[in-house]
Amino acid sequence: MRIVVLTGAGISAESGVPTFRDADGLWEGHRVEDVATPQAYDLKPTTVHRFYDARRSALLQVEPNQAHHALARLEESCGDQLLVVTQNIDDLHERAGSSRVLHMHGELNSALCRGCRQRSRWTSDLVDHPPCPRCGVSELRPDVVWFGEIPYEMDRIHDALLRADLFVSIGTAGAVYPAAGFVQAAASYGARTLELNLQPSEGTDYFSEARHGPAGELVPAWVESLLSR
């Protein structure tokens, strides 16, 4: 069975990574459009760097939770039949042992050079404009996809949705596109669709089945039921 799993901020909530909802739409006191758009970066690069530097260093204080570990177990038995597409820019899926993970909105532990357009693994601050490790120019920006920018890996994602037998959405409110449209695409290609979320998402009616509760409980139970079958 070919499975595509989409994850959002809700899967990392029990690890202590703040979601966008529970910060009443504010990211640590910043309005989204003030920190997550190319325009914001052009206007106030230091504010934007401080915002992402803080989230990057905060990663060192958190650990993957039961939901991340359950998906890593599922990958052990499904191998390349499973693909995790995440909207999250944290590294908790990989730290739990998942390797088949696509970060469609980028990663905190990566920097993008506006000079040579190349991406480099990066785990420290960017606010002091360090030189690009590849071209030496000091044009490094957070390697995250901001509003108005095209997400990464859209071709691979669409190919996986086209071939999926099962599409599962975990911990996302279904408010940000194109990710919020994946359930309809998967369903239109014939896949069964399952929502695992604390509460009904904005797209809950598009799913053939929905279970509501904490991911740390729902995801291990779902994986065990799949593996036992």
Ligand code: BV8
């Ligand atoms: C684009 C990186 C063109 C940065 C992010 C169509 C209609 C309307 C608008 C648009 C549209 N198409 C495009 C747009 C514009 C825009 C958009 O969607 N705007 C929204 C606000 C209306 N989209 C874009 O600009 C995108 N680019 O469209 O380019 C294009 C597209 C395709 C092909 C070619 C060209 C780019 C969007 C990416 C922006 N960058 N992140 C960063 O992280 O700093 S988005 C960011 O916000 C996240 O990555 C994520 O995607 C989103 C947050 O959503 P969630 O992850 O769902 O988190 P949230 O807090 O909202 O909800 C948490 C959920 O978990 C809740 O439901 C809660 O109940 C649940 N939960 C909480 N705790 C738990 C839990 N569940 C289980 N267990 C728990 N313990």
